[in-house]
Amino acid sequence: MKKISVILGIIVLAFILLTYISISSTRQENKTSSIVLNMEDVKSIDFSRIDSVLVAPSTLYKANAVKKMMQGQQYRKAWSTPVRFRVLHLDTLLGGAEILKEGGGKQTHSLKLKTEGGYIYTLRSINKDPEPLVPEWARTLGLENIIVDGISAQHPYAALAVAKLAEKSNLLHTDPKSIFLPEQNALEKFNKDYGNKIYLLEHETDGGKNWTHYKNVKAILDTEDLQELKKDVGPKLNIDKSTLIRARLFDIVKGDWDRHSKQWGWVVTQKDTEYMAIPIAGDRDNAFFSVDGIIPSIISNKLILPDLQSFKEDIDYLPGLVMPFDIYFLKNTPRENFINEAKLLQGLLSNLAIEESFKAWPPSLVELDGEKIIKSIQTRRDNLPQIANDFYEIIDNRDYLTEPLKGSEDLELPSSLIGCFDCF
Structure with a gap:
């Protein structure tokens, strides 16, 4: 001893x-x-x-x-x-x-x-x-x-390649x-x-x-203002859940672990008295996030910081990537919606589409990290149906929120609208 x-x-x-x-x-x-x-x-x-x-x-x-x-x-x-x-x-x-x-x-x-x-x-x-x-x-x-x-x-130019990948994925x-x-x-x-x-x-x-390319746009709002609009018009306002699911699966494919509610905007369209909100993702700083070395590996352990995950072919811990944002907007969404969007995203992100997206980087940057990043994206894309199914189950098994979303702490919202977007 x-x-x-x-x-x-x-x-x-x-x-x-x-x-x-x-x-x-x-x-x-x-x-x-x-x-x-x-x-x-x-x-x-x-x-x-x-x-x-x-x-x-x-x-x-x-x-x-x-x-x-x-x-x-x-x-x-x-x-x-x-x-x-x-x-x-x-x-x-x-x-x-x-x-x-x-x-x-x-x-x-x-x-x-x-x-x-x-x-x-x-x-x-x-x-x-x-x-x-x-x-x-x-x-x-x-x-x-x-x-x-x-x-x-963080890759200093991640956002440039991500924008092209998003375009290929039919995402704003x-x-x-x-x-x-x-x-x-x-x-x-x-x-x-x-x-x-x-x-x-x-x-x-x-x-x-x-x-954006959308017509009949009433406003472009942040998440807090979207909640305020929901409080005013109730069930007349809905979000485009299919697009949001695809956007969140897209986040997982590119290893973006930091996707809280303040990093999203919404294009709100209006038809008669009905409103539809389409998500826009901002702040792509943590896409392709790469962690190695002894100290970062200890810090990013799932028992310490479960959401802080390195981008590689396999996902370390999917529950750590499920945000309160996901529970708030996607709980009680049918499983098939997740699977359908996974298959759609698989088709959109072909090998050629992925490789073309990295032309947004100068050749010197692609030579440094491009091959490894592209391979990881392709592997995660191939696994999307299983990832989507697991993503759905984690959301479905989580409880409704009892605390406001990040950035919404100062809003005066009814408890039902704090719990989930569709609860009000």
Whole structure:
């Protein structure tokens, strides 16, 4: 017993030592910053004469052998690979765009824009700032780099390929474009924080003029406003469940584990007194999420964080991917609806369709990770009917919600509308 205790003690000490060696290999400053190549002084450049720039999103995630072993390989090379970005000037975007407000979640910084034609767009930072997610104990122990470095598990350009895959799947997407935003007069007070950085420019999932192909659109709403409309009109408002099921199966196929209610918008169409809401998925940051290495593998264990799952051919733990959002909108939907959408999605996502979608990436990025990602998508697609059946059963066996959806905490909703969308 004493010998076993000594061995375990040595293992624990080795783990602690390697952890600190791993995190010490990265500079102490945790801020990510893009590297604009071939330009020594970005601030001195007249970008009105330049239509594109070569940018490496971040070199913060470069790693030595110890760091790769302890914190994983992830998509480190994709983050440091130079890619050409189109230069964006707000005063020429679709006749000119004004900044409505600053936004973003816990990691992403964003600006909401309105064009002269009334369309709403969002600039979402490609580089993330996970500092708000770092718990105080991690700072105290000097382990904040474990959280910061976790961003390397996200592919910086996942959203571009996902948009093409969504198009092949007959699903709405926000049509993201990768852009470089130089400092400019139109940014006004936001120049310091937002100028000379890279973003995804995409349609907003709520508000503004209808940008979709749907006709008779009453509004584009976020989930909270959809609930408010449901409270007002009751059974006259329904959601397109078939499309939502296909969208959620699509999420599973591409390994997007973070799909809470604030990441969805709804195109609400009206015919006479009846309303139909079609889902629009936003925020595709965690598609193709890749976790390996000793520390991330421990953290992503289903007993610790069951929803945090690495994208590979097999699904680690499907119950961890079922969100309160799914219970709220899809409980009591017939099993056959799930199976039918799985078969439809299988047919739409042919090998050719999948491969064509990755032409949204430069060849240098496809060479790095494309083959592995495509193979995982194809395998999950092949297993879709079984995945759909299991997805249905997990939802069916879960209880109705007793707490509001994320983002709806401040709404005054009747208890029935908190439980599920169709309950009211």
